[in-house]
Amino acid sequence: MNLIAKPSKENIKTYLPIGVVLVTLSFLDVFVNAFFDYNLLGFLPNQISYFSPLILGFIGFYLIRIEFSGVRSLDILNKNINSNNFNAFLTLLTVFIIIKSIPPLLNWFVLDANFLGNSKDDCTGDGACWVFIKVWFNRFMYGLYPDAEQWRINTAFLILFVIVGISFFVSSRLKKYFILFLVFIYPFLGIELISGGSFGLKYVETAAWGGLSLTFIISAFAILFCFPIGVFLALGRRSSLPAIRYVSIGFIELWRGVPLITVLFMSAVMFPMFLPDGTFIDKLIRVLIAITLFEAAYMAEVVRGGLQALPKGQYEAARSLGMGYWKMNLLIILPQALKLVIPGIANTLLALVKDTPLIFVVGLMELAGMIGLAKTNPKWLGMAMEGYVFAGLVFWVICYAMSRYSQNLEKKLSTER
Amino acid sequence: MNLKKLNIENKKVRDLIPQAITILALLSVIIYFATNAQINMGNRGISFGFGFLNQEASFDITFSMIEYDGSHSYGRAFLVGLLNTILVSVIGIFFATIAGVIVGVSRLSENYLIAKVAEWYVEIFRNIPLILQIFFWYFAALRALPLPENGISFNDISFLTIKGWYVPKFIWTNFNIFLLSIIAAIIAIYFIKSYATKQREQFGKQLPTISLSILTLILLPLISFLFFGVSLNFEYPVLKQLSPTVYTYAGGVSIIPELIALALALSMYTATFIAENVRAGILGVNKGQKEAAASIGLTKNQILKLVVMPQALRIIIPPTTNQYLNLTKNSSLAAAIAYPDIVLVFAGTALMQTGRAIEIISITMLTYLTLSISISIFMNWYNKKMAIKEK
Numbered sequence A: 001m002n003l004i005a006k007p008s009k010e011n012i013k014t015y016l017p018i019g020v021v022l023v024t025l026s027f028l029d030v031f032v033n034a035f036f037d038y039n040l041l042g043f044l045p046n047q048i049s050y051f052s053p054l055i056l057g058f059i060g061f062y063l064i065r066i067e068f069s070g071v072r073s074l075d076i077l078n079k080n081i082n083s084n085n086f087n088a089f090l091t092l093l094t095v096f097i098i099i100k101s102i103p104p105l106l107n108w109f110v111l112d113a114n115f116l117g118n119s120k121d122d123c124t125g126d127g128a129c130w131v132f133i134k135v136w137f138n139r140f141m142y143g144l145y146p147d148a149e150q151w152r153i154n155t156a157f158l159i160l161f162v163i164v165g166i167s168f169f170v171s172s173r174l175k176k177y178f179i180l181f182l183v184f185i186y187p188f189l190g191i192e193l194i195s196g197g198s199f200g201l202k203y204v205e206t207a208a209w210g211g212l213s214l215t216f217i218i219s220a221f222a223i224l225f226c227f228p229i230g231v232f233l234a235l236g237r238r239s240s241l242p243a244i245r246y247v248s249i250g251f252i253e254l255w256r257g258v259p260l261i262t263v264l265f266m267s268a269v270m271f272p273m274f275l276p277d278g279t280f281i282d283k284l285i286r287v288l289i290a291i292t293l294f295e296a297a298y299m300a301e302v303v304r305g306g307l308q309a310l311p312k313g314q315y316e317a318a319r320s321l322g323m324g325y326w327k328m329n330l331l332i333i334l335p336q337a338l339k340l341v342i343p344g345i346a347n348t349l350l351a352l353v354k355d356t357p358l359i360f361v362v363g364l365m366e367l368a369g370m371i372g373l374a375k376t377n378p379k380w381l382g383m384a385m386e387g388y389v390f391a392g393l394v395f396w397v398i399c400y401a402m403s404r405y406s407q408n409l410e411k412k413l414s415t416e417r
Numbered sequence B: 001m002n003l004k005k006l007n008i009e010n011k012k013v014r015d016l017i018p019q020a021i022t023i024l025a026l027l028s029v030i031i032y033f034a035t036n037a038q039i040n041m042g043n044r045g046i047s048f049g050f051g052f053l054n055q056e057a058s059f060d061i062t063f064s065m066i067e068y069d070g071s072h073s074y075g076r077a078f079l080v081g082l083l084n085t086i087l088v089s090v091i092g093i094f095f096a097t098i099a100g101v102i103v104g105v106s107r108l109s110e111n112y113l114i115a116k117v118a119e120w121y122v123e124i125f126r127n128i129p130l131i132l133q134i135f136f137w138y139f140a141a142l143r144a145l146p147l148p149e150n151g152i153s154f155n156d157i158s159f160l161t162i163k164g165w166y167v168p169k170f171i172w173t174n175f176n177i178f179l180l181s182i183i184a185a186i187i188a189i190y191f192i193k194s195y196a197t198k199q200r201e202q203f204g205k206q207l208p209t210i211s212l213s214i215l216t217l218i219l220l221p222l223i224s225f226l227f228f229g230v231s232l233n234f235e236y237p238v239l240k241q242l243s244p245t246v247y248t249y250a251g252g253v254s255i256i257p258e259l260i261a262l263a264l265a266l267s268m269y270t271a272t273f274i275a276e277n278v279r280a281g282i283l284g285v286n287k288g289q290k291e292a293a294a295s296i297g298l299t300k301n302q303i304l305k306l307v308v309m310p311q312a313l314r315i316i317i318p319p320t321t322n323q324y325l326n327l328t329k330n331s332s333l334a335a336a337i338a339y340p341d342i343v344l345v346f347a348g349t350a351l352m353q354t355g356r357a358i359e360i361i362s363i364t365m366l367t368y369l370t371l372s373i374s375i376s377i378f379m380n381w382y383n384k385k386m387a388i389k390e391k
Helices: A012-036 A046-064 A072-081 A085-111 A130-142 A147-167 A172-195 A211-237 A242-257 A260-274 A283-309 A312-320 A325-340 A342-362 A367-375 A384-413 B011-044 B074-107 B112-126 B130-144 B175-203 B209-227 B257-284 B287-295 B300-337 B342-354 B357-386
Strands: B152-154 B158-161 B164-167 B169-173 B231-235 B238-241 B247-250 B253-255
Touching: A012 A046, A012 A085, A046 A072, A046 A085, A072 A085, A072 B112, A085 B112, A130 A147, A130 A211, A130 A367, A130 A384, A147 A172, A147 A211, A172 A211, A211 A242, A211 A283, A211 A342, A211 A367, A242 A283, A242 B011, A242 B357, A260 A283, A260 A342, A260 B011, A260 B300, A260 B342, A260 B357, A283 A325, A283 A342, A312 A325, A325 A342, A342 A367, A342 A384, A342 B130, A342 B300, A367 A384, A367 B130, A384 B112, A384 B130, B074 B112, B074 B257, B074 B300, B074 B342, B074 B357, B112 B257, B130 B257, B130 B300, B164 B257, B169 B175, B175 B209, B257 B300, B287 B300, B300 B342, B300 B357, B342 B357
Parallel strands: none
Antiparallel strands: B152 B158, B158 B164, B164 B253, B169 B231, B238 B247
């Protein structure tokens, strides 16, 4: 027995309006409830009133699920979010949760938040206290670097951005020189600028470096060094010479088997024991070496994947042209292999950037570390939420941009036809 | 002596030179470090050795699964840290797998909204450093929980408070008999399975293996409860007043906030990677396979169980193993929020007290290496079992 006919093209005239009204009503009920705290269907008994939007929306979605209705937008809607009862239910739940979570988030982030003032007492609202970020912003960016010298960090990064920016627009012949400059000359220039000590620049010890700029410095240097080391290790692991192969395998597997945090611990407490008494290597350099070697092992495995994926014919063709080992790898094998593993390389570099906050274990403080310092300041207690949400946003933007860029690069360099 | 043999043009000689240089370089670095370490340790009056593991540790650990206090040895403290690391890794792997599979399948949902929500979940949680997520849960989210006296109560059985999550404690009598009954059930299921396979291959009969297995798994432990004197009682946490303003819960088991924050962050972060693996695995199964299965009359469930999943799992398992390994290694971030894992207890507190950097860091690293290698051996075995058996 079928009291209600199945929704179809015949009864579209009655079912469609009723269904649309029911779905709209259910969304409206949740919306009003979430934004104005008023229950439209409050006259119903408690339990029914609680589930009423779900029930109404479910019936509404059932009524408008008309196959081949002839209305194009309705067909698209049905196909994408309303293909069966289960999907309709999931759609309703998702929409309700989204609507419900907007007001508290909006209140916390914007409406009840405090933007003006310069101390904790100015934060009177229930929402976020963005004053905290505003006051500490300088420290979050530059760490304990002296205020008067911060132009040096700015200049160093400005030069970097300008050169990278220009190199995107110049011809590929000039681009080569830009890249050579960036890899071989700029690092020294940048470090000289930030560290100082000569050319009339005041010396700033590395313990004072910090904040987001330190994240960038560490990431940049680690990327610069870990890439060539990783390529060498990958070639070593594929080498036909047993001694080189086993040393490479041992090196790679050792680093890949332990967490970065223990490697950093090692660089902090165990490494000084291995040096002659009295020699002292700067903490930052020790950390840089640790991170570089650690990520190089991962890079090596990624590059090895590319090397293995190349057909044997490429090696044989290069050999038959009389190329030696290095010429063959540099000109034939690596360019193709590296192109194959761009996503993997990007993921490794992303992991490297995401790993930089770990340097807190040796007492260096980049962005996350500075927030940890600021939130324990007696004048600014209870600001952890704002601080970590801010740091999360900053890192998210950086990492998301990197992953997007790598996806574009992959598409651009793809020679598959 | 034939001089020609020593010529650089000779391939054997040419191959020998780089290898000899590598070995020599490696050896000289090791010898250099070793001599320096010996001199340094000599200067500080410590000698290399692992005898300190038997000394009294005299520090306390906030959370321990085995009996431990300050009077136990450093070796015991190491064991406590190791067990805590394993505990958080197992919890993390369990929840990361569940969440990862759900999100991965959702990303392929025909429902646009669900697919988008799953995609944004992945994009958001994958691109925020894990350590920040741990900090967020521990310092921001869990600190917003109420004090014990107005803790969030779940049916008065368990309570969520700023000091942790209090859950009932299981008190077993004759637990070993119960354990035996479960082992017996597993063995019985193995025989049911092999019998069912035989029936299917010889007579083409389909036995309801899954329902039979579940029945066995319920029935045998039930028998142990009814006839062999196994019983289970619960000890519920009860609010207790320590002083006019300080309350706590007595009884039950307290899951410390450090563990909750760590497990939460680890599983949410790793779930994004597992989700991507699951998605890639399901997408990697050839469409023709599903169509072929449908054309020989398999039902939708049978296609999923017999055709899609076995092939998808083959793609999913190797990278997921890597994620499990990563999760285990990432659990060392525990040190940042003072969850007493092996790094905090052993490479932190014990190292500070004894000053034996080389021994302790080596033990810690070796432990992680062993954990990594044992997980990868197990997974390689499983992988081999799942691999295509070509006939």
